[in-house]
Amino acid sequence: MPKITVTVNGTQHTHEVEGRLLLVHYLRDVLGLTGTHVGCDTSSCGACTIHLNGNAVKSCSMLAAQADGATITTIEGLASGDELHPLQVGFKEEHGLQCGFCTPGMIMCAADLLNRNPNPTEQEIREGLEGNICRCTGYHNIVRAVQHAAGQLEAAS
Amino acid sequence: MSNKFIGKSVKRTEDKRFITGKGRYTDDINLPGMTHAYILRSPYAHARIKSIDTSAAAAMQGVVTIMTGDEVGHYGVPCGWQVNFKNGDTMKEPPHPLLVKDKVRHVGDAVVMVVAESREIAQDAAEAIIINYEVLPAVTDASKAVEAGAPLVHDDVPNNICFDWEIGNPKAEVDEAMASAAHITTLEFVNQRVSPNAMEPRSYIGHYDGVYDKYTLYTSTQNPHLIRLLMCAFVLGLPEHKVRVVGPDVGGGFGSKIYHYTEEALVTLAAKKTGRPVKWTETRSEAFLTDAHGRDHVTKAEMGFDGDGKIVGLRIKTFANLGAYLSTFSTAVPTYLHGTLLQGVYTTPKIHLEMTCVFTNTTAVDAYRGAGRPEATYLLERLLDLSALEMGVDPTELRLKNFIPAFDGITQPGYQTNVALQYDSGNYHGVLQRGLEMLGYEDFRKAQNEAAASGKLLGVGFSTYIEACGIAPSAVVGSLGARAGLYEVGQVRVQPTGKVSVFTGAHSHGQGHETTFAQVVADRLGIPMEDVDIIHGDSDTVAFGMGTYGSRSLAVGGSAIMKSLDKIIEKGAKIAAHKLECSPDDIEFADGKFTVKGTDKSLGFGDIALTAYVPHVYPANLEPGLDFSSFYDPTNFTYPFGCHIAVVEVDKETGATKVKRFIAVDDVGNVINPMIVDGQIHGGVAQGIGQALLEGVEFDGNGQIINGSYMDYAMPRADDLPMFELDRQVTPCPHNPLGVKGAGEAGCIGSTPAVVNAVIDALWSAGHQVKDIRMPLTPERVWSAMQ
Amino acid sequence: MIPQAVDYKRAGSVSEAISLLAENPDAKILAGGHSLIPAMKLRLNSPSLLIDIARIPELRYIEVRDGGVAIGAASTHHDIISNAEIQSRYGVMIEAGELIGDTQVRNVGTLGGSIAHADPSADWPAALIALNASIKVEGPNGAREIPATEFFLGFFYTALEEGEIVTEVVLPAPAAGSRSVYRKFMQPASRFAIVGCAASVTIDGGTITDATISLTGVSADGAFLDEAVGAALIGKSASLETIEAAANAAAEGVELNEDHYASKAYRKHLAKVYTKRALAGACGL
Incomplete structure (x- = not known):
């Protein structure tokens, strides 16, 4: 199983993941960051959008393994402390x-x-x-x- | 009642959790030891199941249990509304089993449920199940399903007819009126099937606690109490007091999450069977196959006019597609939510609707935003604009000539229609005139002519709609076949410190109840909004409720809260009178203070609250506490109305339509939060434009949905729509305490015909005298109409 | 929707990717994954191994070379449309690239992935054909360069052979006086082309001296060079009459695509309309 290290909302995580694990399921199920949603199964709706190395991407259309080494921001990490974006x-x-x-x-x-x-x-x-x-x-x-x-x-x- | 918050665009209190990713939708909930379900569905629209072999799947590591129709097929979900045949016979009501064991009746019919340690294993195991089908011919079109020799969806339902039905004046009277008409406009059309597409896919978690013998169902629903009632009393026979249903944050409904779905009962059964929580979340592909669809009428409508342009009669024959099984409210939608609105805002003296409701090999059809009323409005408003074109008169003048005169429902009586309803209050001229001002009608017609000269096609379309909301007087709907009451429950619990917890049976899934209801409560009690908490969506917390649909939350649920607030104030006055040593009749309550009339002697709301819970100095024979629950059963529906105007440009070469302007003047009665009401209109208009131009579930000859994904089913995206131009007129509802009528569906009801009318107008302006283009008005269909 | 179990390996170099592919005949090359992963989620495609080439440094670059531009296959759509060199000289690449998918897709999806996938409604193939681009591929038997017109062979079908991967796309230097554009009529749900027309036209003193027109979405066999349209333009004055007459020849004799959104007849009509619009843009009319 691929081993990945990612920095999500400023915190570094390392996990072994199944090759088929989608990035959105990694964020939701492994890291418990359920603010990123799944609204479709065809990369069409954008509910799963996060920032990967600063760019908006659809996390339902990427494998967690592809994100190895990346810096990720999810909706939970957008605000600066109590100050909303x-x-x-x-x-x-x-x-x-x-x-x-x-x-x-x-x-x-x-x-x-x-x-x-x-x-x-x-x-x-x-x-x-x-x-x-x-x-x-x-x-x-x-x-x-x-x-x-x-x-x-x-x-x- | 103060007006510190009511009528103000107070920002939503619920937003904080959503904009920070802390909303809690069902699929966000993970319980210890939770398992995951996958449902294996029929790939065929109509087939007999010859055999099911689950042995390989059952042997896979991580599979917890597998359920089939042999185990649970005797359980089925019910229909909530009984409609009878014209001759009085009971409607045909075939069972809708949780899992099918004999014959599948639509693509997506559920056959096997696999419960496993993970979503991945459940899906892998489902792929190892072998089902042998004998494929049968399928029928998807309601008007074809009634023909002799059509495949029978249910072997014991002749001609696939669930029931036939009529409403209005006697048919002979309408025929006579039509025979006298100077002009008859005939329109044969399809109000196409659409998929609701709430952005959150349905998700359920079943949980069973053996220690307390208690079931909990987390469900993405619009009405948790109704799901509990149906599941306990009609499906599984569970003791209702041992079942808790929670509808947490729900990501949109638009009708599709009203109904009791088979999967809710399945996860509940599986949780008991396995002793572990069971989660099922549908994929979007499954949603297209299993979330109840909307609309799907095939209609022939005729409107007759006298020589002066007055409508003399309306005659309609419609086939309504119910799908393969009866969904919870499916039978009410084409009948009591549709036929009863065919008066529209016009004085039409004779109306007759003949409705045939039909089973087909398709996904069930039920209420979708507007539910029956968009279909009625589409029919009427298309006929009005088309008649004007055919008769060579202005469509707005034709309306003005036929509008019901304004009435307030207080000093003037309500308006009795020919189709059972009595409208509460209305001013239909007002909204049209305001809409025309906003449009700049004369200037538009000039621009249209100039555009035509330079080869550009501009068109304008009108729609002056009415709807019936705030469902409903229970006695009325009961006499019409509803198997439930349609009141609402509102409990107001004043805490000892004067903070207020409000428990409502309405359910917010985008409507902003946590804000709007708090505005009402804060103003009625004269307290800050922060001191009010609105609690909904949990059958263990909220006494009872009928949920949110049909634009009913504020009109019915808000009224129930108002009743409880009145009781709070009445009791508070007794406590205050005792402390202030006067008669309760001498106490007046305003701005959070109980005051002895004509004096400056007063006690604050907080004082009274504390006294109610620390009743040391307290009236004799008065119970301590300050907590009231009320059931509000309305005396009538409410009748919002409005005028929607679309301006479109059609690309002559491609047929592509662009909505250039959309004007909506809606009268939804009093408005508590204008920002939220405008938001409801925006969203409804977008969905209505979607139906007109983009959306439509299409089947192939085998009953397969050919556009069952977001790669194929088009919905409006940001760049498909303009900014909307909104205004409001206020004609209060005369029969509920807030004077509100409801705003959730208005946008979706008024907009669709306005857009289609605008395209037809654009084509007529270029000499293409087209009566109808089938929705959605794709570029090819519009282009073909011009050839 | 979850893919079937699959192994994942990230290749550090083109040669490593090629040897991994040679060792695992069931493997698939993964770049942006925006075509492959959705197909795997629907279990329409179930490779045993994914070989991720997205991060091979030697595959992600855009550089001026011999007057033209060379684009590494792992360059994203966003890399391409935000590149100043391409913006200044290859209008068709910008106009086509900006209409691929949406922001998120353009941030991840790659040029190489898109052309290797060869969706018959994809935008890049038409643009590359119109620009006379060529595609470099590399496999166990070495590298070769294939003209775009010979690379796209049909419905999800290219000249790539077993074990080969796309490494680079070469855009030749645009001729003086040439202009290239892309016009697209999109399917409103998928945003793929019902009809996409890429046109590159060279005008000298008011006369069209060269014209390359490619259509995508029109044919079930994918993007193709419409030689008849080009032939009808060369030597003519760049006028509305000329382009209208030329556009009327578009998509003749082509096996037309059809779906629930657009019939064959309508597609053919749109091909003419969009060819006309593209030519108008390319001729500055």
């Missing part, structure tokens, strides 16, 4: 979530978007989130949440 604030302030199931993946994808494009247009936000399905909000307030966060980040910089 601007996107977390934006989603709350703009009512960017309802049932909350897609939210962790949506926020992690949006964080990648803002890392690359700190001041996106509405269209760029919509295109940037094309890999994440939300069934509750109609995306209207998700777009506004990302805009809210972009504004906060700009004000802070």
